[in-house]
Amino acid sequence: MCGDLYCHSCGPAQGNCKCPNCGVWSMDGGCADPVACEAANKAACEAEFQAYQAMDNLEKHLKESHGMTVLMYAEADVNCPVCKELSSLL
Secondary structure: OOOOOOOOOHHHHOOOOEOOOOOOEHHHOOOOOHHHHHHHHHHHHHHHHHHHHHHHHHHHHHHHHHOOOOOOOOOOOOOOOOOOOOHHHO
16 A cells, blocks of 8 residues: 555545545545435446446357357447347347
8 A cells, every 4th residue: 555545546445535426535525416426426337237237148149149158348339240139138
């Protein structure tokens, strides 16, 4: 730990967290509008979950329909490279 209270790694370990929505550190008073930041952060988490779910569905489709295995996808909105199907995977 570097000891810097505003370090993205060490700050949270020392109780100083940065809001991913507005960027304000808790030691600087925290979010000006905590309700709005909570809603925005919840929406971002839900979007990330949906992206991972889409990637899982694509991997399952490739395995079941084409006998392929996939280690990782960088993008969730990728069509199947074999049959170009996407709509039923999301």
